[in-house]
Amino acid sequence: MNKRFIGLTISLALAGGTSLWAHHSLAAEFDQKKPVSLTGTLTKLDWRNPHAWIYMDVKNASGAVEKWECELGSPNAMTRAGFTQDSVKVGDELVLDGILSKKGTNICSTRTVKGKDGRTVLSQTEGAK
Amino acid sequence: MKYRLMLAGAVCLAFGSWIVAQPQDAPGAAKGGPGKGAGKGGPGAGKGRGGFQPPEGPAPKTPWGVLDLNGVWQRPYVPDIERANGGPLPYTEWGKKQFDTYNAEEGDYTGSCLPFGHSRAMGSPDPIQIMLTPTSMAFLYEQNSWFKVFPIDGRAHNPKKVPTWFGDSVGHWEGDTMVVDTTNFNGFTRLDTNGHPHSNQLHMIEKFTRTDLGHIAYQVTYDDPKTYTKPVVQNRTFTLRPDWEIQEYSCEENNKGLIEGRIKVPDYENTGRK
Numbered sequence: 001m002n003k004r005f006i007g008l009t010i011s012l013a014l015a016g017g018t019s020l021w022a023h024h025s026l027a028a029e030f031d032q033k034k035p036v037s038l039t040g041t042l043t044k045l046d047w048r049n050p051h052a053w054i055y056m057d058v059k060n061a062s063g064a065v066e067k068w069e070c071e072l073g074s075p076n077a078m079t080r081a082g083f084t085q086d087s088v089k090v091g092d093e094l095v096l097d098g099i100l101s102k103k104g105t106n107i108c109s110t111r112t113v114k115g116k117d118g119r120t121v122l123s124q125t126e127g128a129k
Numbered sequence: 130m131k132y133r134l135m136l137a138g139a140v141c142l143a144f145g146s147w148i149v150a151q152p153q154d155a156p157g158a159a160k161g162g163p164g165k166g167a168g169k170g171g172p173g174a175g176k177g178r179g180g181f182q183p184p185e186g187p188a189p190k191t192p193w194g195v196l197d198l199n200g201v202w203q204r205p206y207v208p209d210i211e212r213a214n215g216g217p218l219p220y221t222e223w224g225k226k227q228f229d230t231y232n233a234e235e236g237d238y239t240g241s242c243l244p245f246g247h248s249r250a251m252g253s254p255d256p257i258q259i260m261l262t263p264t265s266m267a268f269l270y271e272q273n274s275w276f277k278v279f280p281i282d283g284r285a286h287n288p289k290k291v292p293t294w295f296g297d298s299v300g301h302w303e304g305d306t307m308v309v310d311t312t313n314f315n316g317f318t319r320l321d322t323n324g325h326p327h328s329n330q331l332h333m334i335e336k337f338t339r340t341d342l343g344h345i346a347y348q349v350t351y352d353d354p355k356t357y358t359k360p361v362v363q364n365r366t367f368t369l370r371p372d373w374e375i376q377e378y379s380c381e382e383n384n385k386g387l388i389e390g391r392i393k394v395p396d397y398e399n400t401g402r403k
Contacts (some may be wrong), residue, residue: 051386
């Protein structure tokens with residue numbers, strides 16, 4: 001098993017934690033009651049307003065690779081929080097927590113992205129440490 | 130387009146020499162929320178977010194002798210004015226119906242990058258730059274790179290202007306407080322992210338008082354008899370961020386949710402005026 005594609009888990013428990021900021025109401029696109037946790041490999045980071053987007057290859061329970069794309073905060077806000085487009089690089093193994101899109105498949109809004117060492121590398125809800 | 134170009138030209142002419150390059154990438158999460166820092170001074174009082182310590186000292190004055198409001202200001206994010214209000218909003222029957230029937234999934238106009246409107250832009254977590262001359266004031270909102278320029282020479286509103294998303298503003302000094310009076314809204318916007326309503330009868334009164342070097346005490350009054358039975362008054366604190374500069378914010382560039390059809394374009398013209 002390729003260690004880069006560790007797995008995919010989806011939790012349907014109520015979402016908690018800090019609310020996300022978007023340039024529009026999150027309810028317009030995402031379901032705060034459907035959190036998702038993804039473990040996979042970064043394939044692309046699109047660092048543009050109004051939202052940066054992170055793209056990951058994620059291995060599901062049956063071993064197939066799924067392509068996910070998840071919204072982040074604005075690059076402006078994340079830059080002020082201490083993150084940059086160099087905070088991650090293609091090929092990094094990451095763990096992403098977010099909430100699912102109401103309409104799209106394999107689409108989510110990101111709360112935090114952590115590296116293998118557990119350090120937060122991108123986030124809409126906390127600053128860089 | 131012509132109107133926007135004229136406004137942009139006015140900003141450049143009036144304030145071009147005031148733009149001061151400042152370092153960016155400062156620590157401090159651009160997140161916040163109603164209630165954070167609440168208490169004396171309202172949301173945002175005290176330290177800036179992320180533990181930033183604003184400069185300390187007395188409130189500075191301009192060369193022409195008024196309290197200086199110039200600077201890049203960090204504001205508390207206020208997505209829910211009812212929560213910030215500390216209790217239910219005093220809806221009229223019409224206002225209650227507007228809020229109860231609002232469904233962002235059916236179209237939040239800002240998801241389409243339509244203008245936030247002044248109230249929602251003032252509650253955004255992105256910073257604002259205030260520019261002040263003896264006769265004019267400007268708000269440079271980082272949110273979607275909008276701006277508003279208006280006279281502060283004591284003139285009255287011009288009732289012949291076309292209603293707009295951000296309304297028509299005029300300002301004047303009352304002692305050490307700048308009072309900004311805004312009317313003539315088109316009624317297409319919402320007061321906050323959660324969708325609290327207003328009508329085209331909205332009258333916003335904002336008071337800006339530089340309380341010390343690092344802070345502005347900000348008070349906003351929403352007077353909209355069609356939507357609320359009495360004026361709604363809220364207090365917030367702005368924090369000076371000399372380590373920040375206003376950045377470009379293109380809402381249209383990478384708005385994937387809209388481009389790929391997951392965000393619905395609202396029927397905004399049928400709200401607010403009925």
